[in-house]
Amino acid sequence: DTAVSQTPKYLVTQMGNDKSIKCEQNLGHDTMYWYKQDSKKFLKIMFSYNNKELIINETVPNRFSPKSPDKAHLNLHINSLELGDSAVYFCASSQSPGLDLHFGNGTRLTVT
Amino acid sequence: KNEVEQSPQNLTAQEGEFITINCSYSVGISALHWLQQHPGGGIVSLFMLSSGKKKHGRLIATINIQEKHSSLHITASHPRDSAVYICAARPTYNTDKLIFGTGTRLQVFP
16 A cells, blocks of 8 residues: 555666656645656656646756656656666655655666 | 755764754745655655744754754654655745755664
């Protein structure tokens, strides 16, 4: 009964490949987010969706494309992976923008 | 310079000690969050506050809006409190966004 679940937990892939990370929340929240945590543990917002509509897109390369098929899901697709994409990616949700966050357990992406 | 700064970066303590982690920010905010990231990597939201003080168990968070400063206190610290503590500010110029501090790594030894 995990509130915010991400898959996979670990993802190892080669440069140039395309990969997806999935996120689902069962909290009935309207807002979902993707955050990137770099090797220095610094977190940064990438995208935010509210009711399936994009509300934040923070200067992320267009190789990253979020997709929200419904309010409970926000998937992250990454094309032409680069070494610098290696990081931990966290999905999160909140009842609405500006309210308290619930995080997934993260997906550690390693690009070789 | 990051809009949200935390200190110290690293902190070690003996079990039972009182811990204080500081967070300063340079922008107007609508709220400030304190998060905890355990060694396993998962992130848990501890507090969201916009004024005054909140308490949950041994954890206390305070904020001084005029001074643009927040503190997280842990009373009677325990080895299980060992984690990275992150403050994040929600700026008034974009309340959909969170600006994160660089985190404080706390280790509590028995």
